[in-house]
Amino acid sequence: MILTITMNPSVDIGYSLDTLQINQVNRVLEVSKTAGGKGLNVTRVLTSLQAPVTATGVLGGELGTFIKTELEKLDVTEAFLTIDKPTRNCIAIMHDDGHxxxxxxxxxxxxxxxxxxxxSHLDAILSKDITTVTVSGSLPKGLPDDFYVDVVRHINDSGAKCILDTxxxxxxxVLESNTKPLIIKPNLEELEALLxxxxxxxxxxxxxxxxxxxxGIDVIVLSKGKQGALVKWKDSIYEATLPSVTAVNPVGSGDATVxxxxxxxxxxxExxxxxxxxxxTGVLNAMEKQTGAINRDNFDDIYRQITITQVL
Structure with missing residues (x-):
């Protein structure tokens, strides 16, 4: 069983407008509302892959209830900790030909x-045949910067594999600590900022x-968008070359990669x-309108077009 952790989830609201007019009334052409947050994007893609998955994190208020309902519609097992504070909204306004x-x-x-x-809640979940855990996204306010060190430690102590994407x-x-995940997935901008x-x-x-x-990190996946990826897998280096596709919405492709x-x-x-x-899965996400979504029917075709070369 795979567990996804989203500590700062959201209800993602999408508004479509012809033109965004400041200081004017803007009438929305189309509205979408989805369970958002990087870990929940991971969850949806895993569900499309028909992988057994449980989603956890913290949720509260009416928006938290909305997210739980959305996950139930996908037949996703949810094990969120309920808090007495409301989950957030994140609003994306699409306007003016692609802005x-x-x-x-x-x-x-x-x-x-x-x-x-x-x-403590996490420990209880990890005791239930969890073999791989993804930890995605930012920390909520109030928690210390090293909170993910504790999260990774609890995962490692359970014997599960940990993939950290923050x-x-x-x-x-986490990198400065003695507690390491199995895999991290920085993009190029994040790697440059770290170093x-x-x-x-x-x-x-x-x-x-x-x-x-x-x-101490066995696997580093350096995501480079359309340019593919470099991957350090223990002592080897691999380069991934991607096919050219029509990108409808690349947002969430990193989560789909996770x-x-x-x-x-x-x-x-292997x-x-x-x-x-x-x-x-990263490429498939970019081909879809919804964030954190793939069309499983296209998997084999895209898979065949991706080249993996061991360069070291």
Whole structure:
């Protein structure tokens, strides 16, 4: 069973407008509302892959109830910790021929007691045949920057594999600790920020993946968007080349990549197959209008068009 963790979920609201007019009344042409947050994007893709998955994190208020209802519609097992503070909205306004303006609420502020309650809640879930865990997205306000260190420690202690997809201080604190996940998935911008340097060439990027900051991490998936990915898998380096496709909505492709990693690692597939699967789900997400969605019928066709080369 795969477990996804979303500590700062949201109800994602999409508004479509011909033109966004400031200081004017804007009448929306189309509205969408979905259960949002990086981990829930992972959850939806895993569901499309027919993988057994449970979703957890923290939810509260009417919006939290909405998210639970949406997950029930997908037949997803949810095991969220309920708090007495409302889950946030995140609004994306699509306008003016492809432009997108986002309005993101900060979400609830969690107390130390609520953080400790989640860790106890997590332990109870991990005792139920969980073999792979994805930890995605930002931390809610109130929790310390090193909270994911505790989360990863609890996962490792359970014997499950941990895939961590976060950034900034939350990621740095884990990398600086003695508690390491199996896999991390920074994009190029995040990698450059971690190392405080520009990495314009493939050689620069490969060298960066060997930086001492990443000691103890078995797998680093460096996502480069349309340019594919570089992957350090233990002592080997792989390069993934992607096909050219019509991108409808690339938002969430990184989360879909995490889902593909979790799906394949959970089956203990060979590294090249794991990478090819992850790249496939990432590309498939970009081909769909909804964030965190893939068309399973297109999987084999895209998979065949992705090239994985071991370069070191």
């Amino acid at each position: 997108q303006t986002e309005i993101l609420e900060p979400g609830p502020s969690l107390t130390k007691t609520e953080g400790e309650a989640f860790l 950034s900034n201080k939350a990621l740095l604190r 405080h340097q520009s990495l314009p060439t493939t050689d620069d990027q490969i060298q960066a993946l060997h930086d001492n900051l990443f000691n 889902a593909g990693l979790a799906f394949s690692v959970n089956q203990q597939l 590294p090249a197959v794991c990478i090819q699967t992850a790249m496939t």
